[in-house]
Amino acid sequence: MDRRSIIKQAGIAGILAAGAAPAVHAQAAIRWRLASSFPKALDTIFGTAEVFAKQVSDMTGGKFQISVHAGGELMPAFGVVDGVQNASVEMAHTAPYYFYGKDPTFSLGCAVPFGMNARQMDAWTNEGNGFKLLREFYAKYNIVHFAGGNTGAQMGGWFRKEIKSVADLKGLKFRTNPFAGKVLEPFGVVPQSIPGADLYPALEKGTIDALEWVGPYDDQKLGFNKVAPFYYYPGWWEGGPQLHFYINDKAWNALPAEYKAIVQAASAYANTSMLAKYDARNPIALKQLVGSGTKLRPFPQDVMTAAFKSAQKIFAELSDTNPEWKKMYGDYSKFLASVNAWFRYTEGTYDRFMQSQKL
Amino acid sequence: MDRRSIIKQAGIAGILAAGAAPAVHAQAAIRWRLASSFPKALDTIFGTAEVFAKQVSDMTGGKFQISVHAGGELMPAFGVVDGVQNASVEMAHTAPYYFYGKDPTFSLGCAVPFGMNARQMDAWTNEGNGFKLLREFYAKYNIVHFAGGNTGAQMGGWFRKEIKSVADLKGLKFRTNPFAGKVLEPFGVVPQSIPGADLYPALEKGTIDALEWVGPYDDQKLGFNKVAPFYYYPGWWEGGPQLHFYINDKAWNALPAEYKAIVQAASAYANTSMLAKYDARNPIALKQLVGSGTKLRPFPQDVMTAAFKSAQKIFAELSDTNPEWKKMYGDYSKFLASVNAWFRYTEGTYDRFMQSQKL
Numbered sequence: 070m071d072r073r074s075i076i077k078q079a080g081i082a083g084i085l086a087a088g089a090a091p092a093v094h095a096q097a098a099i100r101w102r103l104a105s106s107f108p109k110a111l112d113t114i115f116g117t118a119e120v121f122a123k124q125v126s127d128m129t130g131g132k133f134q135i136s137v138h139a140g141g142e143l144m145p146a147f148g149v150v151d152g153v154q155n156a157s158v159e160m161a162h163t164a165p166y167y168f169y170g171k172d173p174t175f176s177l178g179c180a181v182p183f184g185m186n187a188r189q190m191d192a193w194t195n196e197g198n199g200f201k202l203l204r205e206f207y208a209k210y211n212i213v214h215f216a217g218g219n220t221g222a223q224m225g226g227w228f229r230k231e232i233k234s235v236a237d238l239k240g241l242k243f244r245t246n247p248f249a250g251k252v253l254e255p256f257g258v259v260p261q262s263i264p265g266a267d268l269y270p271a272l273e274k275g276t277i278d279a280l281e282w283v284g285p286y287d288d289q290k291l292g293f294n295k296v297a298p299f300y301y302y303p304g305w306w307e308g309g310p311q312l313h314f315y316i317n318d319k320a321w322n323a324l325p326a327e328y329k330a331i332v333q334a335a336s337a338y339a340n341t342s343m344l345a346k347y348d349a350r351n352p353i354a355l356k357q358l359v360g361s362g363t364k365l366r367p368f369p370q371d372v373m374t375a376a377f378k379s380a381q382k383i384f385a386e387l388s389d390t391n392p393e394w395k396k397m398y399g400d401y402s403k404f405l406a407s408v409n410a411w412f413r414y415t416e417g418t419y420d421r422f423m424q425s426q427k428l
Numbered sequence: 429m430d431r432r433s434i435i436k437q438a439g440i441a442g443i444l445a446a447g448a449a450p451a452v453h454a455q456a457a458i459r460w461r462l463a464s465s466f467p468k469a470l471d472t473i474f475g476t477a478e479v480f481a482k483q484v485s486d487m488t489g490g491k492f493q494i495s496v497h498a499g500g501e502l503m504p505a506f507g508v509v510d511g512v513q514n515a516s517v518e519m520a521h522t523a524p525y526y527f528y529g530k531d532p533t534f535s536l537g538c539a540v541p542f543g544m545n546a547r548q549m550d551a552w553t554n555e556g557n558g559f560k561l562l563r564e565f566y567a568k569y570n571i572v573h574f575a576g577g578n579t580g581a582q583m584g585g586w587f588r589k590e591i592k593s594v595a596d597l598k599g600l601k602f603r604t605n606p607f608a609g610k611v612l613e614p615f616g617v618v619p620q621s622i623p624g625a626d627l628y629p630a631l632e633k634g635t636i637d638a639l640e641w642v643g644p645y646d647d648q649k650l651g652f653n654k655v656a657p658f659y660y661y662p663g664w665w666e667g668g669p670q671l672h673f674y675i676n677d678k679a680w681n682a683l684p685a686e687y688k689a690i691v692q693a694a695s696a697y698a699n700t701s702m703l704a705k706y707d708a709r710n711p712i713a714l715k716q717l718v719g720s721g722t723k724l725r726p727f728p729q730d731v732m733t734a735a736f737k738s739a740q741k742i743f744a745e746l747s748d749t750n751p752e753w754k755k756m757y758g759d760y761s762k763f764l765a766s767v768n769a770w771f772r773y774t775e776g777t778y779d780r781f782m783q784s785q786k787l
Contacts, residue, residue, distance in 0.1 A: 124693055326489070340700065365773065428765035
């Protein structure tokens with residue numbers, strides 16, 4: 070083919086004259102409401118839904134508008150599965166593991182103890198069977214979903230006293246997510262469920278001995294460092310929690326094809342944006358916390374190992390009793406084993422070397 | 429506000445009647461050509477431009493079409509900066525470090541030895557100053573850019589003989605990228621530049637002693653394991669190379685605002701998609717390579733440390749002689765130091781623990 074003629078035909082002035090009959094559906098003005106499970110104070114997490122909504126609006130010249138509502142504004146923060154299922158709202162933004170009580174299988178779309186890290190979750194949901202299996206699982210809740218951000222590996226939380234071994238866990242009143250609580254119960258931990266707003270006073274008064282929230286950027290804002298000296302890592306119950314956008318399936322099916330593609334790409338944009346925000350902000354907050362006296366501690370190896378074994382036991386029990394868990398976990402764990410064996414080599418060796426350098 | 433009335437007003441039937449006057453620019457039919465620097469054989473990398481173009485087409489109902497051309501089809505693979513700068517094509521898809529010879533500063537947008545990993549690059553370009561600094565740098569090439577994929581940490585390559593220490597590097601004819609070559613020259617390595625198609629015969633005949641290409645998925649297809657037994661990791665000269673979409677600035681400025689937002693989101697979608705593909709495919713290929721006899725080896729610690737020091741020296745020399753490098757590297761290295769100090773704790777500890785488990 071003659072290169073010059075190609076350039077002439079389709080060169081830089083490639084914008085053809087407008088005037089073709091516009092496709093009617095491309096003009097459809099659509100308004101949706103999105104119920105977030107998060108408070109506005111979690112600006113990075115809550116803000117991810119705003120990033121998504123703005124991108125959708127920008128891509129459609131404002132013709133597809135999604136209003137974003139904080140947790141509790143339209144429905145309870147943890148009522149969003151019901152809200153989307155019943156079509157009270159067209160969509161929601163949430164952390165699927167909040168719905169562990171409905172079905173532990175939800176957690177596999179977000180984070181399970183000793184599960185995939187953020188990048189591995191993207192790989193499983195984009196290129197493994199994760200997306201397909203999650204869509205199948207969500208179908209009975211009338212939900213169509215997309216990935217909607219990640220915090221990266223979270224911190225293990227704030228402890229009033231030092232934890233030197235599994236023995237120190239006995240009797241510990243620890244506010245954490247239900248799955249982590251279940252993993253820790255065999256060691257005498259008493260899991261606590263306390264709303265975010267009440268966490269600081271509970272830790273200050275000693276109503277609880279420890280709590281985990283997110284990571285340095287969010288934790289610093291709540292001031293936990295003022296009432297608990299020890300800050301543990303890693304938060305092995307959420308090595309890379311993936312948030313989801315939930316969309317009511319009828320609302321989804323009513324979208325023109327262009328808008329479906331726009332929602333898909335806006336989700337990817339918001340997904341990357343949230344993790345990047347945490348990766349840029351957490352280092353600064355951690356440095357400030359340590360600078361103001363916070364004692365940074367890794368969980369003792371025996372705690373990690375005991376928790377890992379406890380988690381595997383629970384996974385096996387769930388596989389025996391819950392067919393939906395069994396199906397999704399079967400694929401999840403196979404993918405994790407494969408990707409973990411690979412990350413051990415070049416990615417892991419590179420990261421370890423870099424982390425051992427003073428830069 | 430009355431919740432019931434909100435639901436009535438803006439509930440699930442939120443699709444308003446179509447018929448508002450369509451914005452003329454939203455209908456504009458646009459055709460662009462994209463010159464890739466990659467051959468079709470690198471299906472994951474080359475395919476990223478196709479993923480991008482399809483998403484743009486899907487989001488615009490086919491009104492914005494971008495034809496994707498393999499390296500060499502419209503211009504030489506490494507001619508794409510000139511091609512976009514001269515507006516021979518509207519856009520390109522490339523690895524910025526290919527243009528190290530024009531200016532080493534290009535490499536900072538992609539990968540430098542002992543630089544950021546894939547996730548850190550996303551953080552720097554999304555939430556640090558990376559995006560802004562790269563846009564400033566690219567302006568004199570008439571280029572507007574977006575992130576366009578990542579391979580993750582690459583492998584250190586295929587070696588005919590074992591490397592046990594820095595001494596074994598003396599006289600080694602190693603095909604690698606120019607920056608890595610410069611870092612290795614003080615140890616007697618003789619860097620080689622050989623096009624992809626000629627790599628296998630060169631290694632087979634002993635014209636070169638070693639080469640690096642990408643990672644298991646791509647390397648397996650070229651069959652290097654048949655002519656070199658040792659497969660080294662990590663490829664410390666590209667811990668997380670970020671590819672870029674280059675767009676001619678006049679073509680970009682002529683786009684309606686909606687299409688600009690669409691290009692931005694499609695890039696994010698393609699960026700995530702490429703890394704996820706590698707993360708899903710590399711593990712399978714590596715397992716097969718090791719199963720067929722490939723000897724997997726980490727670079728000796730003294731090689732890593734010597735190369736790290738050599739790299740820092742070159743970075744400092746470049747900062748003394750190249751003001752553009754100095755400006756961008758100043759910000760890059762500061763961000764890397766910050767993010768690296770954070771990754772050392774929860775993310776690194778979590779990954780190390782998981783990588784030490786047999787799953």
